[in-house]
Amino acid sequence: xxxxxxxxxxxxxxxxxxxxxxxxxxxxxxxxxxxxxxxxxxxxxxxxxxxxxxxxxxxxxxxxxxxxxxxxxxxxxxxxxxxxxxxxxx
Amino acid sequence: xxxxxxxxxxxxxxxxxxxxxxxxxxxxxxxxxxxxxxxxxxxxxxxxxxxxxxxxxxxxxxxxxxxxxxxxxxxxxxxxxxxxxxxxxxxxxxxxxxxxxxxxxxxxxxxxxxxxxxxxxxxxxxxxxxxxxxxxxxxxxxxxxxxxxxxxxxxxxxxxxxxxxxxxxxxxxxxxxxxxxxxxxxxxxxxxxxxxxxxxxxxxxxxxxxxxxxxxxxxxxxxxxxxxxxxxxxxxxxxxxxxxxxxxxxxxxxxxxxxxxxxxxxxxxxxxxxxxxxxxxxxxxxxxxxxxxxxxxxxxxxxxxxxxxxxxxxxxxxxxxxxxxxxxxxxxxxxxxxxxxxxxxxxxxxxxxxxxxxxxxxxxxxxxxxxxxxxxxxxxxxxxxxxxxxxxxxxxxxxxxxxxxxxxxxxxxxxxxxxxxxxxxxxxxxxxxxxxxxxxxxxxxxxxxxxxxxxxxxxxxxxxxxxxxxxxxxxxxxxx
Numbered sequence: 001x002x003x004x005x006x007x008x009x010x011x012x013x014x015x016x017x018x019x020x021x022x023x024x025x026x027x028x029x030x031x032x033x034x035x036x037x038x039x040x041x042x043x044x045x046x047x048x049x050x051x052x053x054x055x056x057x058x059x060x061x062x063x064x065x066x067x068x069x070x071x072x073x074x075x076x077x078x079x080x081x082x083x084x085x086x087x088x089x090x
Numbered sequence: 091x092x093x094x095x096x097x098x099x100x101x102x103x104x105x106x107x108x109x110x111x112x113x114x115x116x117x118x119x120x121x122x123x124x125x126x127x128x129x130x131x132x133x134x135x136x137x138x139x140x141x142x143x144x145x146x147x148x149x150x151x152x153x154x155x156x157x158x159x160x161x162x163x164x165x166x167x168x169x170x171x172x173x174x175x176x177x178x179x180x181x182x183x184x185x186x187x188x189x190x191x192x193x194x195x196x197x198x199x200x201x202x203x204x205x206x207x208x209x210x211x212x213x214x215x216x217x218x219x220x221x222x223x224x225x226x227x228x229x230x231x232x233x234x235x236x237x238x239x240x241x242x243x244x245x246x247x248x249x250x251x252x253x254x255x256x257x258x259x260x261x262x263x264x265x266x267x268x269x270x271x272x273x274x275x276x277x278x279x280x281x282x283x284x285x286x287x288x289x290x291x292x293x294x295x296x297x298x299x300x301x302x303x304x305x306x307x308x309x310x311x312x313x314x315x316x317x318x319x320x321x322x323x324x325x326x327x328x329x330x331x332x333x334x335x336x337x338x339x340x341x342x343x344x345x346x347x348x349x350x351x352x353x354x355x356x357x358x359x360x361x362x363x364x365x366x367x368x369x370x371x372x373x374x375x376x377x378x379x380x381x382x383x384x385x386x387x388x389x390x391x392x393x394x395x396x397x398x399x400x401x402x403x404x405x406x407x408x409x410x411x412x413x414x415x416x417x418x419x420x421x422x423x424x425x426x427x428x429x430x431x432x433x434x435x436x437x438x439x440x441x442x443x444x445x446x447x448x449x450x451x452x453x454x455x456x457x458x459x460x461x462x463x464x465x466x467x468x469x470x471x472x473x474x475x476x477x478x479x480x481x482x483x484x485x486x487x488x489x490x491x492x493x494x495x496x497x498x499x500x501x502x503x504x505x506x507x508x509x510x511x512x513x514x515x516x517x518x519x520x521x522x523x524x525x526x527x528x529x530x531x532x533x534x535x536x537x538x539x540x541x542x543x544x545x546x547x548x549x550x551x552x553x554x555x556x557x558x559x560x561x562x563x564x565x566x567x568x569x570x
Contacts, residue, residue, distance in 0.1 A: 001242055004265040006251060006295040006377040008286030066326035066557045068282075 021082065025054035028081040032069065033061040039087035046085055055083075099172040099180070100155045107172065117145040118195045119212065122174075122186045124152040125161040127227035133190040133204045134165035136217050144214035145194065150174050152181060152189065152230040178231035188226040202226060246299070250382075253373060253397060257299040268294035268304045271570045278311065279318040282325035284380025288314055292378045293370075299377075300370035300398075306348055306363055308566045309426055310370045313338050313400075316428040316562040317371060323559040327430050328381035331388050334554040335395020336375075337429045337472060338368055339538050341414035344424030344566050345402035352402030354542030357434060357474065357549065368398030393433055400426075401540055407477035408539035409484030416490070417563040424566040429472045429536065430559040432552035435459060439479065440546045445486040446496065448479060452548060453497035457528055459552030463513040465503065466530040469553035470561055476541035476548045490537055498532040536561060 021027060029050050031043045040061075047057045060077055062069050069077075077084060098106040121137065123130035137147060149171040151158035158173035174180050184193055192201040194212065201208045203226035206217045242259045246252055251260075258264065265274075274291035281288050290311070297310045317324050317336065327334045340350050351361040359365060381387040383396065405412045414425040437455040442448040452473060460467050475483075483493055506522035517526055529535060534553070541547070 001245070001259070002262060003251075004260045004262055004291060004295045004298075006260065006292050006299060006373060008284075008289075008292065008378060010287075064558055066323060066330065068325050 023053070024050060024083075026056075027083060028056040028058060029083045029085060030077045030081040031057055031059050032077065032084055032086045033059065034065040034087060035062050036065045036087070043085070043087045046087075050085075099150070099174055100158070101170055101172050107170075118148060119143075119145045120148050120150050120184075120193045120195060122150045122152065122181060122184075122191045122193070122229065123161065123189050124227075124230050125157050125164075127189050129204050129224045129226045130190045131161070131165055132221075132224060133209075134161070134167050136204075136206070136219065137209070137213075138166045138168060140213065140215040140217055142215070145212065146170075147213070148172060150180065152178055176230070178229075181229055181231035186229045187232050189229050190226055191229070251299055251377060253369065253376065255397075258301050260295040260298040264298045265291060265294045268297050268302065268307050270304055270307065272307075278314050281314075281318065281375060281379030282381075283328050283386045286378040286380055288318070288374060288378050293374055296373035296377060297366075297370040300373055301362065301366040302370050303348075303362070303366075306367050306370075308568055309340060309344060309348065309363075309367050309400075309424075310374075312426045312564040312566045313367065313371045313428060314374050316426060316564040317375065319562045321560055322428060322430065322562045323557050324375070324379075326557050327554060327559060328375060328379060329386055329388055330554070330557065331390045332554055332557070333389055333391050333393035333395070333432060334557065335393045335399060335431050335433070336368075336371065337395065337431045337551055338371060338398075338400040339413055339427045339429070340367075340400065340402045340425070340566075341405065341412045341427070342419075342424035342566075343422060344426075345405075347424075350400070350402035352404035352540045353407075356401040356404070356540040357399070364400050364402075365398070368400030370398070371400070372396060372398040395431060395433060399431075403538045404477060404540045407480065407541075407543065409480055410490045410537070410539070413536070413538050414563055417561070419563060419565060424568075425563050426566060427561055427563040429470055429551065429561045430554040430557060431470075431472055432459065432554060434474070434549040434551050437548045437550060438546065439548070442482070445483050445488045445493070446500075448482055449493055449496035450500045452479075452550070453501040453528070456497075456550045456552065457501055457503075459550065460555045461512045463508045463511045463517070464555065465508050465514060465517060465526045465528050467528060467534065467553050467555050468530045469555045469557055469559060470534050470536055471529070471553050472551040472561075473535065473537045474541065474549045474551070475537055475539050476546060477539060477543050478546045479548050480539045493537065494532045494535045497535055498527060498529055501528040502526060 033039045033043055050057055098108050101107050147169045149167055151161050154175040155173040158171055162171045188202050204224040206222040210217050243256050246257045272290050276290045278288040293314055297307055348363045350363045375381050383392055403412050413427055415421050419425050439451040456471055502525040505517050505520035505524045505526050508517045
């Protein structure tokens with residue numbers, strides 16, 4: 001039986017994860033604060049630990065946790081860094 | 091030995107393989123499993139953890155390739171896995187009735203269910219740990235199938251084209267009737283979070299699935315247009331851990347034209363237009379948009395609202411401007427307004443005799459919505475005022491604006507009573523006796539009139555606080 005799909009099949013393809021780096025030395029990690037309560041404190045500690053492992057860090061913040069980061073913000077992060085840590089929730 | 095079918099089976103770690111290739115002089119044990127069987131998972135995990143075996147193990151999953159891959163991943167299987175989907179030719183030939191079943195090719199030896207000792211003997215490995223024995227499950231190959239192949243309603247569940255309830259299969263004929271001559275490729279935009287494109291054809295498919303009559307389609311289209319407005323924040327509402335639902339309110343002539351219910355039982359079941367329009371919108375969001383519960387929809391508890399809520403405003407029983415006129419549309423326009431909402435809270439009030447008393451009851455009922463100490467709330471609360479309540483306000487000459495102000499002013503508490511648990515920075519920054527309102531602004535309080543003529547039960551839909559969403563009204567276009 002033939003049916004009309006409600007799905008946009010183009011977007012159902014799974015996207016592969018980027019390969020995991022061997023180590024953090026000399027790499028730049030973006031720390032994205034989604035702007036939920038105390039997310040910045042969590043990222044402060046993560047940043048400390050990453051630096052102990054030799055990584056450079058940059059901080060970024062979304063204007064609101066309830067909306068996606070802007071395309072511009074994502075492009076900016078993707079241009080400058082190799083890894084991202086996101087403080088997802090409170 | 092059975093004569094094996096010469097079928098090529100999809101394998102996960104290489105090109106398709108035929109059963110004949112599997113012999114190739116080796117001692118091969120096929121382990122038949124499927125993903126709904128806990129004993130299959132147990133067997134695969136234990137076998138995956140075993141050391142080198144005296145036989146070559148091959149997992150035969152009664153699944154398609156995706157299902158087989160998922161099962162292999164869950165079990166940590168590192169040996170060859172084959173996908174052997176319906177019609178289960180290999181299982182049927184070998185008479186597999188139970189999974190797991192291990193079959194030593196070229197011999198009569200087999201193990202049915204999980205039997206650690208028997209596997210140890212067959213494979214020459216150690217399989218420590220409990221349980222030693224566990225009964226298996228029915229193989230998919232022996233599950234009853236209706237004559238003529240898979241039932242079309244069951245097929246919809248298999249495909250995942252559902253919200254969990256049976257759906258109407260979207261055949262090309264039904265979708266064409268739903269489209270009514272509209273351009274199937276016209277796009278209403280991309281639906282977050284997966285950003286599937288809401289072409290009219292896909293929206294029509296969802297409307298068919300939901301059980302809509304073609305006459306309802308213009309309302310579904312307008313509702314999808316409203317849902318995709320950035321100011322509605324469709325992305326946040328789709329993925330949040332909140333129980334965020336969407337309420338659709340229809341105003342204007344569309345209500346009578348389509349038989350939408352705004353009277354007795356307006357928020358309940360029993361009316362096809364109400365039930366299916368709300369459901370069609372949800373299916374667009376969850377199927378085309380990819381916000382499937384537990385996948386990209388991360389709502390902790392979910393909500394009955396996520397099945398879909400649509401009702402008409404009872405404009406005839408309302409003493410006030412209807413919702414769409416308040417939002418700037420002509421009274422004779424047909425519109426749909428979407429409000430992002432928490433579950434409705436019923437408000438019984440049969441004793442008030444003054445508008446002030448009734449306003450206070452309606453207002454204080456909302457005091458614990460979102461969270462009891464979270465004052466003020468910054469997103470929309472939607473009151474559904476029943477006709478007996480609205481008549482009391484009408485008799486006193488109260489406008490919507492006056493009621494809105496009265497509720498806003500009535501519901502205040504000193505900051506000291508709110509300084510605990512989940513509360514706002516505003517409360518912490520306030521002096522102990524400073525009065526805090528339940529809403530940041532009276533405009534966050536919205537009203538529609540609906541319900542039967544008897545009974546004094548209104549309701550309030552609490553807000554999706556923090557979502558930064560606002561009600562969106564769209565005019566319904568009847569043209570094709």
